[in-house]
Amino acid sequence: MPEPAETVSRHPRDDVAGLFDLTGRVAVVTGATRGLGLAIATGFAHSGAELVVVSRKAEACEEVVASLRSEGANAIACACHVGNWESIDGLVDRVYREFGRVDVLVNNAGISPIYDKPSDVSEALFDKVIAVNLKGPFRLAALVGERMLAGRGGSIVNVSSIGAVRPTRDIIPYAAAKAGMNAMTVALADALGPRVRVNALMPGPFLTSIARQWDMNRFAERARTFPLRRAGLAEEIVGAAIYLASDASSYTTGTVLTVDGGAQWSMPGAGDAKPDL
Numbered sequence: 001m002p003e004p005a006e007t008v009s010r011h012p013r014d015d016v017a018g019l020f021d022l023t024g025r026v027a028v029v030t031g032a033t034r035g036l037g038l039a040i041a042t043g044f045a046h047s048g049a050e051l052v053v054v055s056r057k058a059e060a061c062e063e064v065v066a067s068l069r070s071e072g073a074n075a076i077a078c079a080c081h082v083g084n085w086e087s088i089d090g091l092v093d094r095v096y097r098e099f100g101r102v103d104v105l106v107n108n109a110g111i112s113p114i115y116d117k118p119s120d121v122s123e124a125l126f127d128k129v130i131a132v133n134l135k136g137p138f139r140l141a142a143l144v145g146e147r148m149l150a151g152r153g154g155s156i157v158n159v160s161s162i163g164a165v166r167p168t169r170d171i172i173p174y175a176a177a178k179a180g181m182n183a184m185t186v187a188l189a190d191a192l193g194p195r196v197r198v199n200a201l202m203p204g205p206f207l208t209s210i211a212r213q214w215d216m217n218r219f220a221e222r223a224r225t226f227p228l229r230r231a232g233l234a235e236e237i238v239g240a241a242i243y244l245a246s247d248a249s250s251y252t253t254g255t256v257l258t259v260d261g262g263a264q265w266s267m268p269g270a271g272d273a274k275p276d277l
């Protein structure tokens with residue numbers, strides 16, 4: 001007979017802040033030199049984590065590491081192209097040599113190249129978008145997740161996009177890759193449970209370097225229809241990332257958490273939009 005459900009909170013009131021504490025956890029964050037990844041890595045460091053800062057450019061990683069160390073955090077830089085499996089194998093070997101374990105993996109690095117019409121997308125571009133946004137995150141989660149499972153468990157956070165569920169003509173390969181990432185998140189949660197949790201963050205529009213490609217006048221018109229009427233700032237992803245990385249989400253796995261100011265529910269005429277939009 002199963003034990004009756006526990007009705008008393010496992011966490012006394014005093015420990016609530018501790019649920020979000022990452023002290024001593026080793027966190028690998030890909031794409032941690034700019035935008036959402038930099039905000040997440042910095043937020044994790046401020047919560048006590050030790051950081052592995054990953055991007056393609058060693059110099060950019062070193063700059064972030066220097067800044068984190070100046071604030072008292074332990075951090076190392078690892079240059080790695082996450083679209084390349086050999087490079088990922090090298091990253092994993094290095095991290096386990098240096099730290100002996102990974103407690104949190106954030107698959108954040110991603111690219112969303114622009115094109116005019118679908119037939120302009122070359123096979124090479126399509127393959128690159130899939131490699132960086134889907135294949136690489138799969139390989140990294142597989143290698144790290146299995147080691148987490150054999151060790152003391154852990155949390156994997158995949159950074160998806162609302163493009164996965166609201167795909168548009170300008171992001172077809174990217175939307176397909178992120179939809180694949182959402183599916184992969186659920187399947188990896190099954191493969192790596194119960195000791196490894198796997199979840200996704202699904203951001204809407206954030207003002208990072210990706211936003212340089214946007215027509216800001218058109219975006220401002222669209223944003224008027226969002227429930228929160230604006231784009232997000234990189235630091236506004238941090239709370240959700242710490243939630244999924246930490247013990248605060250101990251009974252959450254295989255979920256896709258949207259952080260989009262309500263943008264996925266945007267409709268013509270909603271919010272502050274003019275009725276004729």
Ligand SMILES: NC(=O)c1ccc[n+]([C@@H]2O[C@H](COP(=O)([O-])OP(=O)(O)OC[C@H]3O[C@@H](n4cnc5c(N)ncnc54)[C@H](OP(=O)(O)O)[C@@H]3O)[C@@H](O)[C@H]2O)c1
Nearest residue numbers: 031033034035036055056081082109110161205206208209
């Ligand atoms: N900003 C948005 O509106 C938005 C919306 C939905 C989802 N997202 C997702 O959120 C994630 C972060 O986006 P962001 O806006 O913060 O992007 P960003 O500002 O362009 O930063 C991308 C980061 O990824 C790294 N990177 C790019 N390609 C890489 C590769 N092949 N290997 C390793 N690192 C690589 C970049 O560093 P290097 O150039 O040095 O490699 C950089 O650190 C992405 O997965 C993106 O799809 C963003």
